[in-house]
Amino acid sequence: MRILICISNVPDTTTxxxxxTDNTSFDDGGVQWIINPWDELALTRAMELKEDxxxxxxxxTVVTVGSPAAEPTLRKALAIGADDxxxxxxxxxxxxxxxxxxxxxxxxxxxxxxxxxxxxSDYNGSAVGGMISEIMGIPSVSAVSEFKFDxxxxxxxxxxxxGKEEVSVPAPFVAIVQKGIAKEPRIAAMRGIMMxxxxxxxxxPAADAESFTAYQAFxxxxxxxxxxxxxxxxxxxxxxxxxxxxxxx
Amino acid sequence: MDRxxxxxxxxxxxxxxxxxxxxxxxxxxxxxxxxxxVKQLGRRFGVMMEVAIGQTKIFRRPVMGLxxxxxFWGFLVILIGSIEMIxxxxxxxxxxxxxxxxxxxFIMASGDIFALIIAVGILVFLFRRVFLHVKRFSGIEMxxxxxxxxxxxxxxILLLMVSLLGMNTFYILSxxxxxxxxxxxxxxxxxxxxxxxxxxxxxFWHQFNWWMHIGLIxxxxxxxxxxxxxHVFMSVPNVFxxxxxxxxxxxxxxxxxxxxxxxxxxxxxxxxxxEGAEAEEEVPxxxxxxxxxxxSWKNYFDSLACTECGRCTSVCPANITGKMLSPRKxxxxxxxxxxxxxxxxxxxxxxxxxxxxLLRDYISEEELWACTLCNACAQECPININHPxxxxxxxxxxVMEESAAPGELNAIFSNIENNGAPWQFSQEDxxxxxxxxxxxxxxxxFPAKGENPEYLLWVGSAGAFxxxxxxxxxxxxxxxxxxxxxxxxxxxxxxSSGDVxxxxxxxxxxxxxxxxxxxLLNGYEVKKIIxxxxxxxxxxxxxxxxxxxxYEVIHHSQFLRxxxxxxxxxxxxxxxxxxxxxxxxxxxLGRANGEYNAPREVLEALGSTVEMKRxxxxxxxxxxxxxxMFKEAEKGEKEVFIERTExxxxxxxxxxxxxxPYCMVMMTDGLKYKNKEExxxxxxxxxxxxxxxNL
Numbered sequence: 001m002r003i004l005i006c007i008s009n010v011p012d013t014t015t016x017x018x019x020x021t022d023n024t025s026f027d028d029g030g031v032q033w034i035i036n037p038w039d040e041l042a043l044t045r046a047m048e049l050k051e052d053x054x055x056x057x058x059x060x061t062v063v064t065v066g067s068p069a070a071e072p073t074l075r076k077a078l079a080i081g082a083d084d085x086x087x088x089x090x091x092x093x094x095x096x097x098x099x100x101x102x103x104x105x106x107x108x109x110x111x112x113x114x115x116x117x118x119x120x121s122d123y124n125g126s127a128v129g130g131m132i133s134e135i136m137g138i139p140s141v142s143a144v145s146e147f148k149f150d151x152x153x154x155x156x157x158x159x160x161x162x163g164k165e166e167v168s169v170p171a172p173f174v175a176i177v178q179k180g181i182a183k184e185p186r187i188a189a190m191r192g193i194m195m196x197x198x199x200x201x202x203x204x205p206a207a208d209a210e211s212f213t214a215y216q217a218f219x220x221x222x223x224x225x226x227x228x229x230x231x232x233x234x235x236x237x238x239x240x241x242x243x244x245x246x247x248x249x
Numbered sequence: 250m251d252r253x254x255x256x257x258x259x260x261x262x263x264x265x266x267x268x269x270x271x272x273x274x275x276x277x278x279x280x281x282x283x284x285x286x287v288k289q290l291g292r293r294f295g296v297m298m299e300v301a302i303g304q305t306k307i308f309r310r311p312v313m314g315l316x317x318x319x320x321f322w323g324f325l326v327i328l329i330g331s332i333e334m335i336x337x338x339x340x341x342x343x344x345x346x347x348x349x350x351x352x353x354x355f356i357m358a359s360g361d362i363f364a365l366i367i368a369v370g371i372l373v374f375l376f377r378r379v380f381l382h383v384k385r386f387s388g389i390e391m392x393x394x395x396x397x398x399x400x401x402x403x404x405x406i407l408l409l410m411v412s413l414l415g416m417n418t419f420y421i422l423s424x425x426x427x428x429x430x431x432x433x434x435x436x437x438x439x440x441x442x443x444x445x446x447x448x449x450x451x452x453f454w455h456q457f458n459w460w461m462h463i464g465l466i467x468x469x470x471x472x473x474x475x476x477x478x479x480h481v482f483m484s485v486p487n488v489f490x491x492x493x494x495x496x497x498x499x500x501x502x503x504x505x506x507x508x509x510x511x512x513x514x515x516x517x518x519x520x521x522x523x524e525g526a527e528a529e530e531e532v533p534x535x536x537x538x539x540x541x542x543x544x545s546w547k548n549y550f551d552s553l554a555c556t557e558c559g560r561c562t563s564v565c566p567a568n569i570t571g572k573m574l575s576p577r578k579x580x581x582x583x584x585x586x587x588x589x590x591x592x593x594x595x596x597x598x599x600x601x602x603x604x605x606x607l608l609r610d611y612i613s614e615e616e617l618w619a620c621t622l623c624n625a626c627a628q629e630c631p632i633n634i635n636h637p638x639x640x641x642x643x644x645x646x647x648v649m650e651e652s653a654a655p656g657e658l659n660a661i662f663s664n665i666e667n668n669g670a671p672w673q674f675s676q677e678d679x680x681x682x683x684x685x686x687x688x689x690x691x692x693x694x695f696p697a698k699g700e701n702p703e704y705l706l707w708v709g710s711a712g713a714f715x716x717x718x719x720x721x722x723x724x725x726x727x728x729x730x731x732x733x734x735x736x737x738x739x740x741x742x743x744x745s746s747g748d749v750x751x752x753x754x755x756x757x758x759x760x761x762x763x764x765x766x767x768x769l770l771n772g773y774e775v776k777k778i779i780x781x782x783x784x785x786x787x788x789x790x791x792x793x794x795x796x797x798x799x800y801e802v803i804h805h806s807q808f809l810r811x812x813x814x815x816x817x818x819x820x821x822x823x824x825x826x827x828x829x830x831x832x833x834x835x836x837x838l839g840r841a842n843g844e845y846n847a848p849r850e851v852l853e854a855l856g857s858t859v860e861m862k863r864x865x866x867x868x869x870x871x872x873x874x875x876x877x878m879f880k881e882a883e884k885g886e887k888e889v890f891i892e893r894t895e896x897x898x899x900x901x902x903x904x905x906x907x908x909x910p911y912c913m914v915m916m917t918d919g920l921k922y923k924n925k926e927e928x929x930x931x932x933x934x935x936x937x938x939x940x941x942x943n944l
Contacts, residue, residue: 012667012668013667013673014667014668014673014674014675014676014678015675016675016677032667032668034663034667183656184656184659184660185659185663186652186659187652187654187659187662187663188652189648189649189650189651189652190505190508190536190648190649190650190756190757191536191649191650192652193508193512193757194508197511
């Protein structure tokens, strides 16, 4: 079974977000790019499954939609252990456009499983995974927190209110994974980094697809109000401040 | 003549067996890693004279140290007598070196005295081993066979001395009876000779003891290589082959430098490989140490020279606090593993595998991750064995070949890679520590002015992001401003020095950080660097030169002392009068770089100081080095920082002074744990100085 992992190339989580062109686009100057943390966990789990010889996983491919600037992130995924990588040569615009590209790649490659992170840490749209399955006409399971094989059959678990739910699903399918799918993201070993240079990274042209949405404007959250520290013993002062300054009492 | 033939045969047999042993070990050495070039022979000779012949490190424990030194020096003298015996045995002479006259008498006399001293010393050693329960002689690595081996060797030495004294005593008696002149002086044996007399049997007993002594030497010489007492042969050469670099310096892996250079050149790293390139690229060797053939020949030499005295383990912070790690075990495991795998390697070649390895079958990951890389073990070893290089080598294997570091360390690797600090803070926030508190000049403002500041202040990730240490950065910057020092910081351009990545085994990440920082520093033509962080101090000073960064690096304690010396900084103890200060030595300032005095001189100018029982090179680590700062401690009886805080509390000091961000965190936690944070304060020396200047 071949596994396809959809990788989103996102800014490092400590990035100071800035916008340009009248707050309609993200300013990517000086940004450090990383693999979307949920996708990184999906990749980690796929590697674990592949390394256990009792599982029927033959190959792990990573794919992203992006410009050549996204290639270091794909190389990193190869360094972590993916066998090959595909970059759809297009600038991603919205979820539908990206999902269409990924579905085209998935349909083209005889993949048994398509793994997506539940959301990307930059735009947090949580839409691509579901759309891929819809476009391809195959099942999808969302919020998967466990992925294993039981006698060659896929068993997925989902966290639900107060318990767990086990789901079996025929391949091919899309699994949209959340935290818990792997314990910790795997880091690239030196050997992996060296091998990654030699692994195939294929660039494919974008398929025809529409963007359904367009960003009108971004706004930064209001800065946090300054904080006043009150000594734990000084309840009087606390009440006074809440009453007269914050006017909440 | 018959006697000479018998002696020759016995000698040949001894040499034959010994030759077989030498061949065996040299076969093993061929399967260790190259590297560790032996240069600076003059300096090495000096170290050998001081540490081996002078026995300086054994005196770190004075009582047992003196006994050992006497035994050692005695051996050296008696060795000359043994050479004489071999000449006598081969040529049929008696006391062949007598022609040396006074010198011969001197050697014979001192050998005779030493024989008694050694015999007494050995009896004390045996008594200690058999009847006293010395903690140092126990541990998971100390099996029955180790104790048996020690006692057998000690008994042999005792018999050697008894037979030597017996030989001398009956020689005197026999010569006197026969009316011959007694060659040489034997103060002790003369005394014995006055007590006993075997009459006609004197010559028999002389011969008996002569043969027993030489026979024991031959047996001993061939027993030693299979015993922990191989030490007797190996320790002097081992000291000669000592690592000469500062203890804090970690050796640079050149194979990684090659890779990092390719990686940092994106065109090369991410270009698709040219046709046929794959075949050309050599298959890289293994990174780090997984099995015994990955250790350097020097690591193996260390393991053969080790006599299992356990001084390393007795000062190991991890071991003291009940964790699994024992540096002695690490060294013993290297020897034991070679004994197991060596014959197969010699017979079947490098590719031989017995499905076992040094890592995991001998040394567990738990042991490796418990190390704080404080270098106390290497400091303590009387014969300069370097344990941390083995531990770090195995961490390197785990990280770079298996990505098998503890999760918290993997997280800091990602942070350093993505945002340039072990903590998850944006690089842009590196300047926030000073905002609204102190004006700090930026390096990037200087080129426009056409000038260069004299010093670069390396703030460090902790100085910029750790809440407590930010206050230290502010205090130190205030002192610099107050004194009108020409300096600047790198601001948002600074990035982790890589120290923690390197010590956690991620050599690749370290080198990437180092090369990036060096490019930046060299771009600004930086010559002198000051830092409050001993870890950055050690890395920039000792480790960056290997990668092209040569700077004069000064720790802030040294800088403050220099300012005091040239009169620019005058301190008076007024603000701290009546307070007692105790100083906790940071490992990377003290043991790693030998700087014990600078912080003390600054503190003495501020108030009265008191020492902890473990201080200077004996100081106990705070527990945060070697990546421990960022992970949970391994299972044990106690946290290292608590043990160290107890040392500080014992002094009755009012202030615990430190000079390191990690030590600061640990000692503060220790005071909280002991509920002493109200009574006792913990300050960096920069804060105490700033405070006394009312800044």
